[in-house]
Amino acid sequence: MPTNLELNLRGKDNVRKEWLVDRFVNTREIHPELVYYRSPHEYGCCDDCPECTRQYRPLFEQQIDSRIYDDELEDAAAHDIASAFTAGIFQDLAYIREKLQCHGNTIMNRWTKKGVERRRILIKEAAPGLYEKKCAQVHLQYDHDDWPPKRAFRKTFLLPYLTVENLCDDKTKMLSLLHARASSEPQDWTMFDSEQFNDAFARGSLGLLFNPLCVVTRGDRYGQLDVWNKDGAHAWDMIGWPRGQLILEAQAELMHFLRCFVDQLLEGCNGESGSEKWQEVVTVGFKASGGQAFWAAHSRQAFTAAPSFNPRKLLEIAQTRLASAEDDLYLLQTDPAYAILQVTNLRKLKFYTLMGKESPDPWSPTAIEILQSHRRATMWRWVSNELAYVCSLDQKLSATDNVRAGADYNLAVGALHTLIKNIISQQVARLQIIIHALPGFQEIYEFGRNSNRQSTVRVKQIAGTETTLVDWFAKDPLFWAVHQLRCDDIRDIVDINKAFYFGFIDDLLANAQPKEKARLDQRALDYLSDMAGMDSILCAISYHRPHVMAVDQDTAVRTQGQREGGLSTWRNCTKEPPVKGFRQGNTPGAALKTFAEAGWPKGKRDESWLAEADRSRHLLNEFWTAMASHLRMLLDESGRSQEEIKFEMDLLQSGHAPQHLADLELEREAILASRADKQDRHSFALPEWAASSALPDKPVSLKDLANAHQKPKRRRGEGDDIAQDFSELHIGDGLQQLLSEEVQQAGSIEVNRDALRLFENMFSKSTETKGTVRWQQLVGAMVDAGCTVYCNGGSAVTFKHGTKSIVLHRPHPEPTIDPVILKADGERLKRRFGWDAEVFREREKGLA
Structure with missing residues (x-):
C-alpha cells in the first residue's frame, strides 16, 4: 500500500517530483513528526514555481x-x-586590490618561479x-553512499x-583566479557562484537553515536582507535565504582564501614593487601551461x-x-573527394556495418548519418536567427x-533559452x-539481438560484475565523461553543468598518451565541439542579469512563431526531426554506394580525368537528389x-x-x-532551373549541364550576369550573404615564403598535395596573412x-591535415574570404 506522500506526489504531473518519488521516497526514511517550513507563500512564493x-x-x-x-x-x-559575510567579502576584496596595485609584480614573479x-x-x-x-564533487559523490558524511x-x-591539484598543476590558474575576482564585483559572480553548488543543493549534501527573507544580490544593497517579492525573486535580484546565504558564504570563503594566498606570497617582502x-x-590574458586549447571559455569560467x-558576441559565435x-x-x-572521405570514415565504424546488415538497404544508415x-x-540557422532578433x-x-x-x-531571451x-x-x-560508433568506445559495447531478432547495444560488464x-x-574516465554528456538534464534534478565535463575531457586529453587521445576521432571532436558551442550560449543566457525565466514551448511558438523571420525557427524546431529511415523504393543508400565505389580520379588532369570527374559528380548529384526527395517527403x-519546406530545402541546392x-x-x-x-571542349551554361530556388524534378547530371546552351560561354572577368543570378537564389542565410557580394580577389596579401607555398598548395588545382602539411603550419600561415586566432570550442578554431x-577544425589525433581536407579548407576560404592563389605574394625579406 503506497503512503499518503506517494499518492500525493504521483497525483501531480511534475517530472521533478516523480523523480524524487522513484529515487528517494521508496528508499529513505520519512519523518512525519518533524516540523516543515513553508517558503514565504503569504507573499506569493509557491512550491510549483521552478524559480522558487x-x-x-x-x-x-522536506519529507x-x-x-x-x-x-x-x-x-x-x-x-x-x-552582514558578517558581506563585510568580509568587501574588506578582503579591497585588501587584495591594494596589494595587487602595490605588489603585483612580486606576486606574479614569486608564484611563477615556484x-x-x-x-x-x-x-x-x-x-x-x-x-x-x-573534480571534487564527483569524488565526493562516489566516495560516500549516503548524504551525512558528505556534509563534512x-x-x-x-x-x-x-582544490590543490586544480590550482597547482597549472600555475596560471591561481593568478587568473586572483585577477578575475579582483577586477570585478561580487554581484557579477552571483549566478556563477550559485551554479557551482546546484548538484549539492539538489542532493542534500549541504545543510541548510531556514528563514523566509531574501538576500539582495544586485545593486548598492548587495548582501542585505529584504522581504520576498515575485519580480525580484524571479529576476534573481534577490535570492531566498537558503540559497542566498550559501552564495554569500561561498564568496566570503573564496575572498578569505585569496587574501591568505596573497599574504603567503608577500611574506618578507620589503617595499613596493x-x-x-x-x-x-x-x-594580454593568462594562457594555460603548455598552450592547451579548451573546448570553450565557459569550461574554465572560474x-x-x-x-x-x-547577445552580439553570441551572435558572432552562432554565425561562425x-x-x-x-x-x-x-x-558534401x-x-x-570530400564526400568520399567522409563516407569512407563512417563505413570503417563497426556500428554502421552492423546496422547495415539489419537493413534491406545496407548503406541506408550511412546515408542517414550524412543527412x-x-x-x-x-x-x-535557428539559433542565429533568434540571436539576431534578440540583438535588434x-x-x-x-x-x-x-x-x-x-x-x-x-520574452525573446526566454524563448531563446527554451530553444x-x-x-x-x-x-x-x-x-x-x-557514442556506440565512436572508434575509441565501440569495443566497450556488445552488439547483439533480442528475442525479436532486433539489434541491441549494451555496455560490457567489467570482470563479470554489474558495472556502474x-x-x-x-x-575509463574518458568514456565516463562522454557518457555523462549524453545524460538528459531535463529528467534529472541533479545538475552538474556540462561545461564541467568538457573541462574534464580537456584535462584528460592534455596529459594523455597518443593512443588515448586517438580514441576520440575527428568526427567525435567535431560533434562535441558543436555541443560545447551550444552549451556556452546556454550558460551565457543563464548568467543574464537580471535573470530571465525560460518560456514554455507552447508560449514560445505562439508568441514568436508569427513574427517576421520567426517561422524558420518556432514553426519547425518543435516538430519531429526528419531523420527517419528510407521507405521501400526510395534508395539514397544505393545511390551513395554507387557513388562511393566509383571514387574520385587521381593523376594528371586531362580529358580522361575530366570524364571520370564528370561521372563522380553526376553520381554525387544523383545521391543528393534522392536525399532531397526523401527529406521533402518527411x-x-x-x-x-x-514556405517552411522551401526554407528547409534551400540548403540542399548547393550542387x-x-x-x-x-x-x-x-x-x-x-x-x-x-x-x-x-577539339572537344564543353561549356557549362546555366540551365533555367539554376536561377530559381526550386530543385529540379529529376536528377540533373553534368552531361545535362554540358548540353544546356541557354547562355554563351563565360570568360574570366565576364561575371556580371552570373552575379545577378546570385541575388535571386535563396539557399540559406549564410550562403545568401556570401552570394550577395561579388566573389573576387580580396586584394594582395603579403606573406612569408613558407606561408606562400602552403597557400599555393591549398588553392592548387592539382589533385595531389605536395608534401605534408601540419596544423601548426596552417595556423602560422593564417596569422602571417593577418588573421587573429582563438579557440571556439573543442576542435573548432576561429580565424x-x-x-x-571562419571556423577550421584542428585535426585529431594526428596534427597532420588530410590533403582532401586541405583542399576543402581552401574552397571554404574562397567562399568566405574571397581568397585564391592569386591573392598572395611573397613578402620581401626583412619586412615584418
Whole structure:
C-alpha cells in the first residue's frame, strides 16, 4: 500500500517530483513528526514555481531526510550572518586590490618561479584542509553512499573548483583566479557562484537553515536582507535565504582564501614593487601551461572574466558555427573527394556495418548519418536567427528603455533559452546513438539481438560484475565523461553543468598518451565541439542579469512563431526531426554506394580525368537528389507549410548553385586550355532551373549541364550576369550573404615564403598535395596573412580576418591535415574570404 506522500506526489504531473518519488521516497526514511517550513507563500512564493524551488525547499522535498532544514533562523540572526559575510567579502576584496596595485609584480614573479611542490605547500598553508583532487564533487559523490558524511566537505561543495591539484598543476590558474575576482564585483559572480553548488543543493549534501527573507544580490544593497517579492525573486535580484546565504558564504570563503594566498606570497617582502608587469600580463590574458586549447571559455569560467550575457558576441559565435555547418553541407554536395572521405570514415565504424546488415538497404544508415549535416546547419540557422532578433530588441531597448520594449526583450531571451535547451536535448539524444560508433568506445559495447531478432547495444560488464558509473570513472574516465554528456538534464534534478565535463575531457586529453587521445576521432571532436558551442550560449543566457525565466514551448511558438523571420525557427524546431529511415523504393543508400565505389580520379588532369570527374559528380548529384526527395517527403508528412519546406530545402541546392557551375566551367576550360588538343571542349551554361530556388524534378547530371546552351560561354572577368543570378537564389542565410557580394580577389596579401607555398598548395588545382602539411603550419600561415586566432570550442578554431570569420577544425589525433581536407579548407576560404592563389605574394625579406 503506497503512503499518503506517494499518492500525493504521483497525483501531480511534475517530472521533478516523480523523480524524487522513484529515487528517494521508496528508499529513505520519512519523518512525519518533524516540523516543515513553508517558503514565504503569504507573499506569493509557491512550491510549483521552478524559480522558487531553486531558492527554497518545497514541502514535498522536506519529507525526505536529506532535504530537511537543520533549523530555523530568527530574522535578527540572519541579518547578522549576512552582514558578517558581506563585510568580509568587501574588506578582503579591497585588501587584495591594494596589494595587487602595490605588489603585483612580486606576486606574479614569486608564484611563477615556484615548482609544483612548492606551490602545493603554499596553497595548503593558505587554506588548510583544502580538498586534494580535481573534480571534487564527483569524488565526493562516489566516495560516500549516503548524504551525512558528505556534509563534512561543505567548503568543497560550495567551491568545487578550489582544490590543490586544480590550482597547482597549472600555475596560471591561481593568478587568473586572483585577477578575475579582483577586477570585478561580487554581484557579477552571483549566478556563477550559485551554479557551482546546484548538484549539492539538489542532493542534500549541504545543510541548510531556514528563514523566509531574501538576500539582495544586485545593486548598492548587495548582501542585505529584504522581504520576498515575485519580480525580484524571479529576476534573481534577490535570492531566498537558503540559497542566498550559501552564495554569500561561498564568496566570503573564496575572498578569505585569496587574501591568505596573497599574504603567503608577500611574506618578507620589503617595499613596493609596482604592478607594471602584472598589468601587462592581465591585459594580454593568462594562457594555460603548455598552450592547451579548451573546448570553450565557459569550461574554465572560474578562471576567466566574470560571465555576462552579450547577445552580439553570441551572435558572432552562432554565425561562425552556421557558416562552418553550411560549408560542410556545401562540400558534401559539391566536392566528391570530400564526400568520399567522409563516407569512407563512417563505413570503417563497426556500428554502421552492423546496422547495415539489419537493413534491406545496407548503406541506408550511412546515408542517414550524412543527412545529419543538414540538421546541424538547420539548428545553427535557428539559433542565429533568434540571436539576431534578440540583438535588434536589445538595441531598441537601449535606445528607448520603455516597458513594452523590455517585455518583448525578456520574452525573446526566454524563448531563446527554451530553444537552446531543446536543441541540446536533441544533441544529447543524438550522442546517445553515435557514442556506440565512436572508434575509441565501440569495443566497450556488445552488439547483439533480442528475442525479436532486433539489434541491441549494451555496455560490457567489467570482470563479470554489474558495472556502474563509479567503476567506469575509475577504469575509463574518458568514456565516463562522454557518457555523462549524453545524460538528459531535463529528467534529472541533479545538475552538474556540462561545461564541467568538457573541462574534464580537456584535462584528460592534455596529459594523455597518443593512443588515448586517438580514441576520440575527428568526427567525435567535431560533434562535441558543436555541443560545447551550444552549451556556452546556454550558460551565457543563464548568467543574464537580471535573470530571465525560460518560456514554455507552447508560449514560445505562439508568441514568436508569427513574427517576421520567426517561422524558420518556432514553426519547425518543435516538430519531429526528419531523420527517419528510407521507405521501400526510395534508395539514397544505393545511390551513395554507387557513388562511393566509383571514387574520385587521381593523376594528371586531362580529358580522361575530366570524364571520370564528370561521372563522380553526376553520381554525387544523383545521391543528393534522392536525399532531397526523401527529406521533402518527411517534411510534407510533418505538417509544415510549403514556405517552411522551401526554407528547409534551400540548403540542399548547393550542387545547382550558379557559382558552383561557373567554377566547374572555368576548371574545365583551364584543363582543356593546357592540352594541345582542344577539339572537344564543353561549356557549362546555366540551365533555367539554376536561377530559381526550386530543385529540379529529376536528377540533373553534368552531361545535362554540358548540353544546356541557354547562355554563351563565360570568360574570366565576364561575371556580371552570373552575379545577378546570385541575388535571386535563396539557399540559406549564410550562403545568401556570401552570394550577395561579388566573389573576387580580396586584394594582395603579403606573406612569408613558407606561408606562400602552403597557400599555393591549398588553392592548387592539382589533385595531389605536395608534401605534408601540419596544423601548426596552417595556423602560422593564417596569422602571417593577418588573421587573429582563438579557440571556439573543442576542435573548432576561429580565424578572423577583418570583419569576416571562419571556423577550421584542428585535426585529431594526428596534427597532420588530410590533403582532401586541405583542399576543402581552401574552397571554404574562397567562399568566405574571397581568397585564391592569386591573392598572395611573397613578402620581401626583412619586412615584418
